[in-house]
Amino acid sequence: MREKLRLKSESIYEKMMNEEDARVCKAIDENACKVVPGNFFLTIISYFFNKLADSVANTKVIIPWIMEALNVPLFLIAFLVPIRESGALLPQLLIAAYVRKLPIRKYIWSIGALLQAFSMIGIGIVAWNMQGLNAGIAIITLIILFSLARGLSSVAAKDVLGKTIPKTRRGALNGYSGSLAGLLIIGLGIYFLLVGEKPFSPQNFGILLFIAGFFWIIAAIVYSKINEFDGETDGGGNAISVALKKIGLLKTDKDFRNFVISRALFLCSVLSAPFFVILAQQHANSNTYLLGLFILAGGLADFLSSVVWGKLSDVSSKRSMILGASISTILGFLVFILATFFENIFSVIWIMPLIYFALIVGYQGIRIGRKTYLVDLAGGNRRTDYVAVSNTIIGVILLFTGFIGTLSTIIGLNGIILLLSIFGLLGIIMASKLPEIQEED
Numbered sequence: 017m018r019e020k021l022r023l024k025s026e027s028i029y030e031k032m033m034n035e036e037d038a039r040v041c042k043a044i045d046e047n048a049c050k051v052v053p054g055n056f057f058l059t060i061i062s063y064f065f066n067k068l069a070d071s072v073a074n075t076k077v078i079i080p081w082i083m084e085a086l087n088v089p090l091f092l093i094a095f096l097v098p099i100r101e102s103g104a105l106l107p108q109l110l111i112a113a114y115v116r117k118l119p120i121r122k123y124i125w126s127i128g129a130l131l132q133a134f135s136m137i138g139i140g141i142v143a144w145n146m147q148g149l150n151a152g153i154a155i156i157t158l159i160i161l162f163s164l165a166r167g168l169s170s171v172a173a174k175d176v177l178g179k180t181i182p183k184t185r186r187g188a189l190n191g192y193s194g195s196l197a198g199l200l201i202i203g204l205g206i207y208f209l210l211v212g213e214k215p216f217s218p219q220n221f222g223i224l225l226f227i228a229g230f231f232w233i234i235a236a237i238v239y240s241k242i243n244e245f246d247g248e249t250d251g252g253g254n255a256i257s258v259a260l261k262k263i264g265l266l267k268t269d270k271d272f273r274n275f276v277i278s279r280a281l282f283l284c285s286v287l288s289a290p291f292f293v294i295l296a297q298q299h300a301n302s303n304t305y306l307l308g309l310f311i312l313a314g315g316l317a318d319f320l321s322s323v324v325w326g327k328l329s330d331v332s333s334k335r336s337m338i339l340g341a342s343i344s345t346i347l348g349f350l351v352f353i354l355a356t357f358f359e360n361i362f363s364v365i366w367i368m369p370l371i372y373f374a375l376i377v378g379y380q381g382i383r384i385g386r387k388t389y390l391v392d393l394a395g396g397n398r399r400t401d402y403v404a405v406s407n408t409i410i411g412v413i414l415l416f417t418g419f420i421g422t423l424s425t426i427i428g429l430n431g432i433i434l435l436l437s438i439f440g441l442l443g444i445i446m447a448s449k450l451p452e453i454q455e456e457d
Contacts, residue, residue, distance in 0.1 A: 055181065055243055062236075071198075075097065079096060099160060102163075102415045103160055103411075105407040121172040135159070136226075140221075143225065174390065174403045179245065205314070208307050209308035265405050271450060276406050276410070278386075280410060282337065283417065288433060291432055314372070316373060318380060325385065326388075333386070333392065336382075336384060337447050341447065343377060347375050347378065348437030348440060355430045
């Protein structure tokens with residue numbers, strides 16, 4: 017039975033990758049090469065459930081909506097995205113020192129997924145039982161745990177991917193998992209549209225988070241089945257001293273330094289998203305319909321674009337990043353012009369979700385491109401260092417981006433969108449200086 021499954025997976029893998037030899041390998045060892053098809057599908061399945069859980073428990077849309085429904089004070093809601101993003105990134109430089117000691121690292125990813133599941137189930141319980149300030153404090157505490165768990169998985173993910181999947185197949189893997197998850201999220205968006213004006217209680221949202229937790233548990237179990245071989249374990253010393261030493265990569269490695277700067281500037285895409293949503297809410301009163309349209313737009317964007325970006329990233333992950341950033345940046349300038357000179361256009365409820373759709377398409381290009389680029393840029397334990405240093409630096413920057421909202425009293429919402437678009441333009445210029453990794457082989 018197991019042999020039949022292996023042969024079937026190899027056959028499907030050949031057709032998906034459009035190659036006669038299902039074990040065309042780059043940058044992985046001979047043992048791993050023999051089991052690529054099975055690992056490819058196990059990784060896709062786990063990534064699919066991880067992405068699906070992430071979308072159902074969307075911290076940019078769903079969690080703020082829950083907190084508002086629970087009458088959580090606004091100042092706590094404002095902390096949500098900075099804590100969620102930076103908490104997942106900041107500890108990684110310290111965590112990586114311990115992860116490097118482990119020859120097998122897939123279980124680290126699974127543990128992280130399980131902790132994310134428990135965190136979201138906890139928030140679901142809060143939605144059922146609490147209100148106001150107490151609910152807000154409990155949710156923020158659980159989001160901190162969720163973010164730390166996410167960082168744990170992130171440190172291990174790229175290293176396991178680099179050990180088990182060939183260099184020219186990593187982008188496609190991320191693309192397929194994103195598209196499959198996006199397909200189901202489309203269904204969630206349609207559901208909210210059908211609900212229409214009917215109230216959607218915090219308890220209903222709590223059930224959604226229970227479901228998200230269940231998806232993370234499935235992802236953890238499937239990922240643990242990946243056939244991973246022992247990797248390098250050198251460099252695992254005292255966490256703090258190793259962390260300080262690895263920061264030096266930014267000084268000594270020009271390509272890595274330029275990548276980190278580009279990635280920081282490309283944050284404009286993810287940071288713009290909530291401001292687009294706020295702009296839409298200011299001009300539309302049909303909140304339930306609006307929520308459904310935004311969820312539907314995000315799901316469609318993932319479904320329609322992820323595979324395309326994945327395949328492009330396997331050809332040129334640099335080009336994927338730049339093209340995705342160009343879309344996001346152009347949209348930012350467009351929204352600024354519309355909001356400044358044609359403000360009434362946003363009273364049409366579908367305008368901003370349509371723009372949000374295009375923004376997420378661009379964001380997917382950046383996300384899949386940068387993930388593929390970083391994995392391909394380094395090998396062995398250097399990959400773990402690159403991921404940890406990069407994510408830690410981005411985490412620090414994200415903490416400060418939480419103050420961008422305070423600029424609204426000076427330059428207004430339109431000015432913030434313009435400022436983020438300028439950052440995107442600078443990121444495109446910086447990314448153009450990066451080498452073409454895929455062409456080096």
